[in-house]
Amino acid sequence: MTARLTSKSTAPVRQSSVRAHNLALVLSTVANSADRPSRAAVAAATGLTRATVSALVDDLVAGGLLTELDPAPRTGAGRPAIGLALTSAGPAGLGLEINVDYRAACVVDLTGAVRRRLVEHADQRPLTAGEALAALGRLAARARLDAEADGLTVAGAALAVPGLVTDGLVRVAPNLGWQDVDAPGLLRAVPELAGLPVTVDNEANLAALGELRVTGGDPTFLYISGEIGIGAGLVLDGDLYRGVRGWSGEIGHLTVFPDGRPCRCGAHGCLEQYAGQEALAADEPLAAKALGIALAAVVNLLDVPVIVLGGAFAPHFERLRAGIEAELRRRVLTAGLAPVRLRAAALGADAAVRGAADAAIREVRDDPAAWLRRAG
Structure with missing residues (x-):
């Protein structure tokens, strides 16, 4: 046979x-x-x-x-190699972020150095998705032109959004009021961005990947992104865990107080109603307690050894730390055996847009042959 x-x-x-x-x-x-x-x-x-x-x-x-x-000076015999x-003067990645109260653009070159960073603070909630992305597109065009003036060529862009993303479509972003938004398509409608490859991902996922690549020290950690809403990126043994449909990480909608405040998602007592940026400004001790309750539940379920606080949480880290750690000690079953390590994000509030830029330039580093075909 x-x-x-x-x-x-x-x-x-x-x-x-x-x-x-x-x-x-x-x-x-x-x-x-x-x-x-x-x-x-x-x-x-x-x-x-x-x-x-x-x-x-x-x-x-x-x-x-x-x-x-040029070779470094040598004292031994033979010709130095x-x-x-x-190169820092070739392709670059354009990172974009849109969140409830700001929009940002960041250009990173092939070495990982930040070459441009632009931020505009404005409430995005009164805008339609098209209006918000058109404004972000204009900011992105400025960053691209600045990069090109430095001799860089923007190879692609990645957009970080606070919502659920599948197949390039923002399925839902509750805090922005978006549903089924073709964000890459709307961005490419900006004339200066026409023809530029654009991808889109959840902002906490991109922030976690950015943190992983910059620090390189913790292969397994839970990244918490604190803005008006709260998201999480879970990194396991150096890989981002996305879930079956790519929707993992919505820690902001874990229930911390079952009969608590109504949330934009339709439920009550969600974490982001007690520890989101607006709630954090009103009551830091309550925010720390709510974070500790939610994080303890995640640690009990997933056994993560490190938690990284990013976004708006990073500058408040020292004030939040004691309250969060108290809840972790109280609620994590294995707290006495293996205490969870809590730290602030190395990239601070820029983690998502930096992670997006890094994801865009990573495409070139992972597949230089494709770049050479384009450049040729």
Whole structure:
């Protein structure tokens, strides 16, 4: 009997696929190196031949992704090797964020450095989704033009929103009053953004990913984003957990007081009614207590070792800490065995827009072959 070949592993590998893989491998090796590796060092680290690495590096240099640097002075014998580094003058990612009381844009280059940051404070709730995104689009256009004046090329944009997102559609954002909004399509309608790849994701998810990539220290943590609403991003062993439909993290709608205040979502006693930005300004001790109750429930369920407070919570961290930790000690079953570590977000209130910019430029770092085709 003749065997039928149905496994994907039996499909032939195209030469273009091998090249794309190797380009990404070389670029990531340089990006993750503690120093400025030479071509020979990259070949040794990747297992590729020196000739292959040399050809790939030539393509990455020509495409504006790598730069060659003068060698450091040496005292030993032999000719010093030229080092490689990510370029700061090539592609860049445009991060965008829209929240209840502000809109923001941020440009990050390939090295991760912030090159532009623009914020406009204004209540978005009186605006339709189209009006709010048109205003954000104008802010994004300013950031893009500023970046291009610096010699950067914006490769793509990512938008952070406080709501549930699937397949590029904002299904619902209760605090903005949005439902089934094609946010990328509305942004691309801005003439200066036409043709720019735009993705959209939940703001807490992007903030958690930004925190993960900047700090790199905690592979498993719960990120809490505090604005008018409250969201969460759960990182497990270095990967973002999204849930079956991509809607995980709505911690702001955990019930902390069952007969409590009405929430915009239609329920009563939700966390964000007691610890959201407006409630936080009115009563910090109550906000800390409510946060502690909700976070204890999450820790009991998921056994996360680290909780990161971001957004509007970050600057209030020291004032909130004692109240939250008191509830964690009181309510977490394993508190005496393994206390949960609480810390402020390294990126502070900029975590979501920074995470969005990082997600946009990460597309280039993960698939440089696609960028080279576009740039060519």
